[in-house]
Amino acid sequence: MNHLRAVPDPDATGPRAGSATSVRVEAPGKVNLFLSVGAPRPDGYHPLTTVFQAVRLIETVTARRQALDARGRITLTLADPDDAVPTDERNLVVRAARLLAEATGVTEGVDLLLRKRVPVAGGMAGGSADAAAALLACNHLWGTGLGLGDLLDLAARLGADVPFPLMGATALGHGVGDRLTPLMGRGTYQWVFALAREGLSTPAVFARFDELSAASAGGAGAPAAPAEVPEALTAALRAGDAAALGDCLANDLQEAALDLRPELAEVIETAERAGALRAIVSGSGPTIAALAPDSATAQRVARALCASGACADVVRADAPVAGARVVG
Numbered sequence: 001m002n003h004l005r006a007v008p009d010p011d012a013t014g015p016r017a018g019s020a021t022s023v024r025v026e027a028p029g030k031v032n033l034f035l036s037v038g039a040p041r042p043d044g045y046h047p048l049t050t051v052f053q054a055v056r057l058i059e060t061v062t063a064r065r066q067a068l069d070a071r072g073r074i075t076l077t078l079a080d081p082d083d084a085v086p087t088d089e090r091n092l093v094v095r096a097a098r099l100l101a102e103a104t105g106v107t108e109g110v111d112l113l114l115r116k117r118v119p120v121a122g123g124m125a126g127g128s129a130d131a132a133a134a135l136l137a138c139n140h141l142w143g144t145g146l147g148l149g150d151l152l153d154l155a156a157r158l159g160a161d162v163p164f165p166l167m168g169a170t171a172l173g174h175g176v177g178d179r180l181t182p183l184m185g186r187g188t189y190q191w192v193f194a195l196a197r198e199g200l201s202t203p204a205v206f207a208r209f210d211e212l213s214a215a216s217a218g219g220a221g222a223p224a225a226p227a228e229v230p231e232a233l234t235a236a237l238r239a240g241d242a243a244a245l246g247d248c249l250a251n252d253l254q255e256a257a258l259d260l261r262p263e264l265a266e267v268i269e270t271a272e273r274a275g276a277l278r279a280i281v282s283g284s285g286p287t288i289a290a291l292a293p294d295s296a297t298a299q300r301v302a303r304a305l306c307a308s309g310a311c312a313d314v315v316r317a318d319a320p321v322a323g324a325r326v327v328g
């Protein structure tokens, strides 16, 4: 493999980059404000147009330098052990550290600690945020000094959702969701997330999307190219107008997610009845994201969702927030 050149990066903001014994990085989960999906490509991936917004549900990855005799191993510990989250090579955190090491020729290992706050398999890109955080943390710990452009390239190799948490805020996504352009915006949005008891598999939701598209278009499937983002949505973001943004929220995967989990329709209805401007499936689901006009209404929506018993848990978060960054 061609090694990326590890050079001191003037943008590397971490304290004592390359010499610290541990580096802590925080990265946000996301909600898709708009998600249009085209017909699958030959490799099975779907072209997307999406608008990501980073929400204040924050994953934390701490990368610790190992003793010299640790022989280059990459280890992962979960702050709160969870059967649904592997700690071996299947974990995106381990894969991110390994990819960075291979790409830069690093032979040193690392001990990684992960604290999760984004629901697992909830359509909010928790694993992707973890991978983004691990790339940034190891880049600092190992002093590999890659700039944001190289980190975004590595991120795209780990998953379609991995580049966005490096950038954060609000961004337009093209390609398979990995080609990003920041979007201008103002204001803060109040979100309420209704979490499901069991996660949904992203590939299963895309597969159901294909089946439903084929059935509804007389066998023709989804249009090859996804739709463009409506001007009304970017205008709402520029104005910081939550009500106008609510009118523009859209998710092509919602029908597929509801088909797999019909009970989610009731969650959406409960949130909207309690005052949410709109409630939609977040990404591939099953989390329902409800946009509230203000904090008091968000509180009311959260209470109604809890009282309904229709979801496993409810969390509130404001948005947008910054992308992955070194903290502490």
Ligand SMILES: C[C@](O)(CO)[C@H](O)COP(=O)(O)OP(=O)(O)OC[C@H]1O[C@@H](n2ccc(N)nc2=O)[C@H](O)[C@@H]1O
Pocket (backbone or CB within 6 Å): 032, 035, 044, 045, 046, 047, 048, 050, 123, 125, 128, 158, 159, 160, 161, 162, 175, 176, 177, 202, 203, 206, 283, 284
């Ligand atoms: C639904 C979204 O969360 C919207 O942001 C993303 O598109 C999902 O991105 P992700 O979880 O990072 O996806 P990856 O880990 O790259 O891919 C998992 C699987 O999802 C499907 N997949 C993903 C992204 C995409 N544009 N088309 C797809 O068909 C593929 O079956 C793929 O094998």
Ligand SMILES: Nc1ncnc2c1ncn2[C@@H]1O[C@H](COP(=O)(O)OP(=O)(O)OP(=O)(O)O)[C@@H](O)[C@H]1O
Pocket (backbone or CB within 6 Å): 084, 085, 086, 090, 091, 092, 093, 119, 120, 121, 122, 123, 124, 125, 126, 127, 128, 130, 131, 161, 199, 200, 202, 283, 284, 285
């Ligand atoms: N760091 C990680 N955190 C959580 N799950 C992980 C991680 N690494 C790998 N996984 C595996 O990936 C699956 C999906 O995890 P994740 O929480 O990222 O889903 P998601 O948020 O729905 O993803 P996306 O929104 O990007 O489609 C989990 O069920 C788990 O088996």
